[in-house]
Amino acid sequence: xxxxxxxxxxxxxxxxxxxxxxxxxxxxxxxxxxxxxxxxxxxxxxxxxxxxxxxxxxxxxxxxxxxxxxxxxxxxxxxxxxxxxxxxxxxxxxxxxxxxxxxxxxxxxxxxxxxxxxxxxxxxxxxxxxxxxxxxxxxxxxxxxxxxxxxxxxxxxxxxxxxxxxxxxxxxxxxxxxxxxxxxxxxxxxxxxxxxxxxxxxxxxxxxxxxxxxxxxxxxxxxxxxxxxxxxxxxxxxxxxxxxxxxxxxxxxxxxxxxxxxxxxxxxxxxxxxxxxxxxxxxxxxxxxxxxxxxxxxxxxxxxxxxxxxxxxxxxxxxxxxxxxxxxxxxxxxxxxxxx
Amino acid sequence: xxxxxxxxxxxxxxxxxxxxxxxxxxxxxxxxxxxxxxxxxxxxxxxxxxxxxxxxxxxxxxxxxxxxxxxxxxxxxxxxxxxxxxxxxxxxxxxxxxxxxxxxxxxxxxxxxxxxxxxxxxxxxxxxxxxxxxxxxxxxxxxxxxxxxxxxxxxxxxxxxxxxxxxxxxxxxxxxxxxxxxxxxxxxxxxxxxxxxxxxxxxxxxxxxxxxxxxxxxxxxxxxxxxxxxxxxxxxxxxxxxxxxxxxxxxxxxxxxxxxxxxxxxxxxxxxxxxxxxxxxxxxxxxxxxxxxxxxxxxxxxxxxxxxxxxxxxxxxxxxxxxxxxxxxxxxxxxxxxxx
DNA sequence: TAACCTTACGAAAACGTTTGCGTGTGGATA
DNA sequence: TATCCACACGCAAACGTTTTCGTAAGGTTA
Numbered sequence: 069x070x071x072x073x074x075x076x077x078x079x080x081x082x083x084x085x086x087x088x089x090x091x092x093x094x095x096x097x098x099x100x101x102x103x104x105x106x107x108x109x110x111x112x113x114x115x116x117x118x119x120x121x122x123x124x125x126x127x128x129x130x131x132x133x134x135x136x137x138x139x140x141x142x143x144x145x146x147x148x149x150x151x152x153x154x155x156x157x158x159x160x161x162x163x164x165x166x167x168x169x170x171x172x173x174x175x176x177x178x179x180x181x182x183x184x185x186x187x188x189x190x191x192x193x194x195x196x197x198x199x200x201x202x203x204x205x206x207x208x209x210x211x212x213x214x215x216x217x218x219x220x221x222x223x224x225x226x227x228x229x230x231x232x233x234x235x236x237x238x239x240x241x242x243x244x245x246x247x248x249x250x251x252x253x254x255x256x257x258x259x260x261x262x263x264x265x266x267x268x269x270x271x272x273x274x275x276x277x278x279x280x281x282x283x284x285x286x287x288x289x290x291x292x293x294x295x296x297x298x299x300x301x302x303x304x305x306x307x308x309x310x311x312x313x314x315x316x317x318x319x320x321x322x323x324x325x326x327x328x329x330x331x332x333x334x335x336x337x338x339x340x341x342x343x344x345x346x347x348x349x350x351x352x353x354x355x356x357x358x359x360x361x362x363x364x365x366x367x368x369x370x371x372x373x374x375x376x377x378x379x380x381x382x383x384x385x386x387x388x389x390x391x392x393x394x395x396x397x398x399x400x401x402x403x404x405x406x407x408x
Numbered sequence: 409x410x411x412x413x414x415x416x417x418x419x420x421x422x423x424x425x426x427x428x429x430x431x432x433x434x435x436x437x438x439x440x441x442x443x444x445x446x447x448x449x450x451x452x453x454x455x456x457x458x459x460x461x462x463x464x465x466x467x468x469x470x471x472x473x474x475x476x477x478x479x480x481x482x483x484x485x486x487x488x489x490x491x492x493x494x495x496x497x498x499x500x501x502x503x504x505x506x507x508x509x510x511x512x513x514x515x516x517x518x519x520x521x522x523x524x525x526x527x528x529x530x531x532x533x534x535x536x537x538x539x540x541x542x543x544x545x546x547x548x549x550x551x552x553x554x555x556x557x558x559x560x561x562x563x564x565x566x567x568x569x570x571x572x573x574x575x576x577x578x579x580x581x582x583x584x585x586x587x588x589x590x591x592x593x594x595x596x597x598x599x600x601x602x603x604x605x606x607x608x609x610x611x612x613x614x615x616x617x618x619x620x621x622x623x624x625x626x627x628x629x630x631x632x633x634x635x636x637x638x639x640x641x642x643x644x645x646x647x648x649x650x651x652x653x654x655x656x657x658x659x660x661x662x663x664x665x666x667x668x669x670x671x672x673x674x675x676x677x678x679x680x681x682x683x684x685x686x687x688x689x690x691x692x693x694x695x696x697x698x699x700x701x702x703x704x705x706x707x708x709x710x711x712x713x714x715x716x717x718x719x720x721x722x723x724x725x726x727x728x729x730x731x732x733x734x735x736x737x738x739x740x741x742x743x744x745x746x747x748x
Numbered sequence: 749t750a751a752c753c754t755t756a757c758g759a760a761a762a763c764g765t766t767t768g769c770g771t772g773t774g775g776a777t778a
Numbered sequence: 779t780a781t782c783c784a785c786a787c788g789c790a791a792a793c794g795t796t797t798t799c800g801t802a803a804g805g806t807t808a
Contacts, residue, residue: 072524072553074764085788090766100786115549120525121470122764124461125793132526140489140505146481153507157514162521164504165480167493174497181502184412185460185794186472186526209455213412324694331696354664354691356671414794425758430796440756462794465763525764 073114082110124185132162133377134187136178138195138222140167143320143349144366145193148220151370152191159378172197176206189216189381191373194224200263216380218373221364222265230376231393232369236266239362239398240273241280243316243344246360246400248281250407252314252342256289258303258322260296267292270318270346296321304329314342314406320351323359327405342406357404369396413454422450464525472502473717474527476518478535478562480507483660483689484706485533488560491710492531499718512537516546529556529721531713534564540603556720558713561704562605570716571733572709576606579702579738580613581620583656583684586700586740588621590747592654592682596629598643598662600636607632610658610686633662644669654682654746660691663699667745682746697744709736 079086092099092107124130137145168175175195220232257274260267291306317323323345348363372394419426432439432447464470477485508515515535560572600607631646657663663685685701692699
């Protein structure tokens with residue numbers, strides 16, 4: 069099992085110095101054509117590849133972007149990653165992905181690990197637990213060490229850095245408006261607990277839409293779900309005695325679960341109840357009936373985030389800091405879960 | 409914006425040598441208690457973290473596992489990653505993930521990039537294009553440089569290395585048997601083109617099951633889908649004039665698409681046609697009717713793959729090479745898409 | 749007081765690169 | 779023949795660690 073070949077070994081073998089080999093491989097005019105060819109042939113033969121670690125150490129940059137997301141098993145986040153990779157690869161950056169699993173501790177560990185040498189900058193969506201704890205010291209520390217951070221989707225207002233978000237409120241408003249325009253009057257919302265920033269924002273959007281239509285929001289039409297994994301029973305109880313004609317769900321899972329519950333209660337979607345979801349994932353697309361939903365354009369978010377980050381990474385050192393918040397437009401995708 | 413603090417800076421500040429600082433931080437008895445405390449206090453104050461790059465260079469290992477998968481936006485692969493992370497984190501390894509996007513070139517690039525310094529070993533499922541091209545030089549090269557590789561799911565028989573797979577044939581047989589035991593006689597299969605190893609194996613399993621039941625397989629009950637993204641029309645045409653009473657789909661998407669098509673043709677699942685899928689993803693779970701399917705136990709695959717890899721990484725250098733192929737049991741999950 | 753032992757620290761090499769600069773060799777010029 | 783200039787190459791430093799070994803200062807022993 070041959071080890072990886074280094075400049076030193078090539079140098080020894082060819083009886084020249086390390087610098088000669090290095091320069092020869094870079095086609096430096098300093099080196100005679102003859103030697104250059106010899107070195108290159110040898111390097112090719114032994115499949116020489118420069119050691120990235122050594123390069124990173126020397127250049128003090130890794131040409132790598134670290135992405136940390138709350139859940140890897142999540143369609144939205146993976147589409148964002150797709151966008152990031154697109155831009156990153158174009159610009160010669162690599163992408164490494166870590167998941168925090170929504171754990172604060174794991175987020176800290178991953179960030180510190182990547183920050184201590186593996187990545188030049190970060191694109192990150194904070195863990196649920198982090199939002200709850202409101203402890204952002206790890207992110208602040210990373211930034212204070214000169215590594216740029218771009219937050220997306222689940223952002224933190226207090227942190228001064230680039231951000232890429234959608235207008236969650238507006239998206240929710242659009243969704244609710246759509247239901248209202250279809251003539252729905254009794255619109256329930258399935259949302260998350262308030263400490264999830266996006267859940268809260270979407271709830272607010274829903275309320276705003278109702279107000280604009282002069283409909284008084286009813287407390288008992290609002291369900292704030294805590295335990296996402298077991299939402300079915302909560303949703304089932306919630307819908308038990310309610311005579312709603314529409315549901316706005318702040319994510320895909322809530323939307324399909326509502327559809328399932330309604331189905332079991334003998335109600336039809338969209339004939340009896342219309343449903344609008346949020347996030348255009350696989351579920352929404354393939355469900356029967358396919359779900360009308362608000363698309364977050366995950367890939368676009370990734371693209372913008374990567375661009376922001378690379379701009380910072382390649383920008384002048386001493387340019388006065390200036391941070392942008394990019395707001396990606398959402399769009400309503402009409403499918404079968406809302407009546408015409 | 410303060411830069412990351414290094415041993416050198418601490419040394420300078422405290423007017424001691426770099427080695428003293430390094431030893432003090434490691435609580436070496438060589439250093440007086442007094443100095444040790446001073447150094448540690450200073451290091452803490454300035455939030456010193458050793459530079460991983462430098463460590464990797466010195467130790468010639470990164471304590472990082474590289475995972476390369478064909479698609480990041482894919483539930484099965486992400487569950488595998490979950491399993492890998494579990495084991496890796498326990499053993500003090502980090503995990504970095506790259507996606508090949510089913511492109512041969514990107515797979516090569518990613519592998520070479522990670523191999524040249526960023527990871528000590530690999531867990532990988534090969535890209536579709538790679539299976540098609542049958543060009544594995546990049547993987548062979550990586551292994552010949554002394555970096556262990558564990559293949560999973562989409563493996564390559566010719567490659568001599570550790571592998572983690574499910575018994576695709578057996579899984580398919582189980583699925584088909586289930587349909588047969590329900591009394592279904594006219595069972596169609598929706599599968600992939602043959603160069604996708606798992607598709608072929610599953611097709612074979614289906615054929616074996618039929619044979620065991622003394623049912624002659626019919627060519628016209630087999631649909632080999634090439635373009636996964638546009639499978640709907642193919643499936644629709646295929647089912648147009650067929651009077652099947654059951655469908656075995658080799659993946660989730662084919663299964664739900666079949667359900668959708670049947671639905672549009674006015675047939676009911678499972679009353680008119682039973683469906684069994686493969687892979688226990690979100691779609692199968694939340695679809696209405698929820699899908700009977702073969703679970704691949706992705707997390708378990710990840711766990712086993714990570715263990716195999718770490719064993720190799722931490723094993724003796726000169727132990728004779730020995731490679732294992734772990735076969736994970738599949739299991740049938742009965743849900744609503746097959747009649748009782 | 750000479751020889752020796754601790755204690756506490758520093759110097760230097762090594763990991764694999766890149767690169768500015770120094771230098772020996774040979775030929776051309778004056 | 780003495781001077782100069784390309785040419786082709788090597789040296790060494792630097793990136794941030796860890797670790798082996800060397801050593802000065804001071805104390806103890808004979």
